[in-house]
Amino acid sequence: MLKDTFGRTHDYLRISLTEKCSMRCFYCMPAEGIPLGDASKIMKKDEVIAIAQTFVDLGVKKIRLTGGEPLVCKHAGEIIEALGQMPIELAITTNAAHIDKFMPSFKKAGLTNINVSMDSLSEEKFNQITRRKLFETVQNNIKMLMDDGYTIKINVVVMRGVNDEEIVDFVNWTKDTPIHVRFIEFMPFDGNNWNWGKVFGYKEIIEKVSNVHTIEKLTDGPNSTSKAYRVPGFAGTFAVISSVTNPFCGTCNRMRLTADGKIKNCLFGQEELDLLTAHRNSESIEHIIRQSVTNKEKRCGGLPEFENEEEIKKKMSKRSMIRIGG
Ligand code: SF4
Numbered sequence: 001m002l003k004d005t006f007g008r009t010h011d012y013l014r015i016s017l018t019e020k021c022s023m024r025c026f027y028c029m030p031a032e033g034i035p036l037g038d039a040s041k042i043m044k045k046d047e048v049i050a051i052a053q054t055f056v057d058l059g060v061k062k063i064r065l066t067g068g069e070p071l072v073c074k075h076a077g078e079i080i081e082a083l084g085q086m087p088i089e090l091a092i093t094t095n096a097a098h099i100d101k102f103m104p105s106f107k108k109a110g111l112t113n114i115n116v117s118m119d120s121l122s123e124e125k126f127n128q129i130t131r132r133k134l135f136e137t138v139q140n141n142i143k144m145l146m147d148d149g150y151t152i153k154i155n156v157v158v159m160r161g162v163n164d165e166e167i168v169d170f171v172n173w174t175k176d177t178p179i180h181v182r183f184i185e186f187m188p189f190d191g192n193n194w195n196w197g198k199v200f201g202y203k204e205i206i207e208k209v210s211n212v213h214t215i216e217k218l219t220d221g222p223n224s225t226s227k228a229y230r231v232p233g234f235a236g237t238f239a240v241i242s243s244v245t246n247p248f249c250g251t252c253n254r255m256r257l258t259a260d261g262k263i264k265n266c267l268f269g270q271e272e273l274d275l276l277t278a279h280r281n282s283e284s285i286e287h288i289i290r291q292s293v294t295n296k297e298k299r300c301g302g303l304p305e306f307e308n309e310e311e312i313k314k315k316m317s318k319r320s321m322i323r324i325g326g
Contacts, residue, residue, distance in 0.1 A: 001058075001059045002058055002059055002060075002255070002289065002290065002293045003293070004265075004293050004294060004296040005294060005296070006296075006298055008250075008251065008252055008253060008296075009059070009253060010059075010060075010252075010253050010254065010255050010265075010293050011059050011060050011061045011062065011253050012060065012061070012062045012063075012064070012223065012253045012254045012255070013052070013055045013060045013062070013063050013064075013254075013255050013256070013257060014063075014064045014065075014066055014254060014255070014256045014257070014325055014326070015048065015052060015063060015064070015065055015066065015256075015257045015325075016066050016067055016068065016070075016256070016257065016258050016259045016323070016324065016325030017043075017048065017065055017066070017067055017068070017070040017073035017076060017079065017259060018042070018067045018068040018069070018070065018072060018073040018259050019034065019036055019037060019042070019067070019068050019259050019260075019322055019323050020036065020067070020068045020069065020072050020073075021067055021068040021069040021072060021095070021322060022069050022072055022095065022097050022098065022132065022134070023069065023095050023097070023130040023131070023132045023134065024130060024131035024132060025117075025119070025129055025130050025131070025157075026129060026131065026192070026193075027129075027157055027159060027186060027192045027194075027321070028189075028192065028320070028321040028322050029191060029192075029320050029321065029322045030191055030320075031131055034191070034320055034322060034323065037259075037260055037323075041260045041261075041276070042259050042260055042261075043257075043259060043260070043261045043276055044075075045075035045078055045079055047261065047276065047279060047280075048075075048079050049079060049082045049083065050279065051257065051261070051275055051276075051279055051285065052083060052086070052257075053086065054285055054286065054289070055255075055257075055289065056086050056087065056088055058286065058289060058290075060088065060255075061087075061088055061089065062088055062089040062090075062091065063083055063086075063088050063089075063090055063091070064090075064091040064092065064093060064113075064115075065079070065080070065083075065090075065091070065092045065093070066092075066093045066325030066326055067094075067259075067322070067325055068259070068322050068325070069094060069095050069097070069098070070092060070093070070094060071092075071094055071097075071098040071099060071101075071102055072098065076102065076105075077102055077104075077105040078105075080092075080102065080105045080106065080108075080109045080111060081105050081108050081109050083109065084105075084108060084109020084110050084111060085109075089113060090109055090110065090111045090113070091111070091113035091114070091115070092111060092113070092114055092115070093115040093116075093117065093155065093325075093326060094114065094115070094116060094117070095116070095117050095118075095130075095134070095138065096116040096117075096118070096137075096138045096141045096142060096145075097132075097134045097137050097138055097141070099114075099141045099144075099145065100141055100144060103144075103148070112150060112151070114145060114150055114151075114152055114153070115152075115153040115154075115155050115182075116138070116142060116145075116152055116153070116154055116155065117154075117155045117157075118138060118142075118154055118155070118156065119156050119157050119159075119162075119163055120163050120166060121166055121169050121170065121173065122166070123135040123136070125162075125163060125166075126138075129162070129163070142154075146177070146178075146179070151178065151179075151180070152179050152180070153179070153180045153181075153182055154170070154173075154179055154180070154181045154182065155182050155184055156170055156181060156182065156183050156184065157184045157186055158183045158184065158185065158186065158200045158205060159186045159198050159200065160186075160197065160198050160199065160200040161198070162198075164200040164204075164205075164208070167183065167205055167208045167209060168208060168209060168212050168213075170183070170238065171209050171212075171213065171231065171234075171238050173236070174230075174231070174234045174235060174236030174237060174238060175231070175234050175235065175236075176234075176235055177235055177236055178235040178236050179236045180228075180236055180237050180238070180239065181236065181237070181238040181239070182226050182238070182239045182240070182241055183205050183238065183239070183240045183241065184241045184243070185199055185200070185201055185202065185240070185241065185242055185243055185244040185245060186198050186199050186200070186244070187243055187244055187267075187268075187321075188244075188268075188306070188312050188313070188316050189316070189317065189319065189320050189321040189324065190316070190317065190318050190319055190320045191320045192320065192321060195309055196306060196307055196309050199244050199245065199306070201242065201244065201245035201246075202227070202240045202242035202245050202246050203245070205240050206229070206240065209229075209231075209238070213231045214231065214232060215229045215230065215231055215232075216229065216230055216231075216232055217229055218230055218237060222251060223251045223252070223253040223254075224248070224251075225241050225243075225248055226239035226240060226241045227239055227240050227241075227242065243267070243300075244306045245306070247299060247300050249298065249299040249300060252266075254266075254267075255289075255292070255293065256324060256325065257275070258272065258319075258323060258324065258325070259323070259325075260276065260323075261274065261275050261276020261277070261279070262274055262275065262276070263275050263288065263289060263292045264292075264317075264324065265292045265293055265295060265296040265297075265301075266296060266297060266300070266301035267301070267317075267324065267326070268300045268301035268303050268316060268317060269296070269297060269301030269302065269317065270301065270302075270315070270316075270317050270318065271292070271295055271301075272319075273288050273291060273292045274288075275288055275289070301317070302315070303315055303316060
């Protein structure tokens with residue numbers, strides 16, 4: 001098993017398939033996009049599958065595909081189907097703009113755990129945030145997934161003065177619709193102009209909802225990143241991912257594999273070890289994976305408290321969100 005020095009077992013791998021995306025969400029990357037890395041440095045289809053297999057051999061039980069937007073990766077369908085053959089829970093986080101084309105691969109792979117990123121219920125605001133006009137496409141694809149019996153989680157990055165006034169609207173969406181809305185606190189990444197003032201935190205979110213609805217706390221899973229709630233009688237639920245105001249590192253079981261084949265032991269950590277080069281040299285990567293887990297900090301990659309903005313900006317990961325995959 002992959003255990004760190006704090007006794008945490010790491011059995012959940014998030015794989016970023018690409019640094020490309022069909023949207024330009026301003027909290028993820030600059031409008032002009034990011035300078036794409038050298039394509040030869042990006043993992044190829046067979047490399048993703050082989051490296052993932054090594055992680056599975058080391059005890060990984062869940063793999064989540066991310067990006068950029070994973071479904072703009074040329075070989076996404078083949079990778080999904082191949083990973084679907086492994087003894088794991090396969091999941092994906094997507095902007096849902098292309099999902100209709102991948103339903104056959106999802107079915108073949110038995111992929112049912114789908115998180116859709118959508119930060120506004122207003123078409124105008126959605127277009128502002130994503131800098132693309134894909135609101136209707138995304139809405140239609142969400143409806144298609146639900147009609148097809150998929151249980152959907154909706155990831156909403158909450159930013160003060162941007163979409164915090166929609167929090168209750170998102171919760172109201174769960175009245176008759178069995179979806180799970182997850183409010184994600186705005187996190188600092190390279191190039192996203194983060195500051196403490198823009199964080200609309202866990203307590204404020206719960207207060208906003210409680211001012212309108214009675215809510216009940218639900219039981220969270222052992223390694224859960226979210227704190228879940230329900231409005232009694234509503235078909236769906238909502239939750240808060242409080243990475244900034246109330247981090248949940250004590251039960252962290254997550255590792256990340258970037259599209260250029262680096263292992264990151266923490267979302268916020270600066271350290272990243274190169275697996276791809278060793279793999280391409282037909283060298284074992286197991287010891288590098290173990291080293292990465294051993295090196296893991298207790299909390300938030302060793303970052304100070306997030307209120308300490310200047311220190312955060314000095315010490316945070318030098319990667320933009322799109323190059324980590326959340
Ligand atoms: S901040 Fe790092 S250690 Fe904490 S939960 Fe996230 S990935 Fe895990």
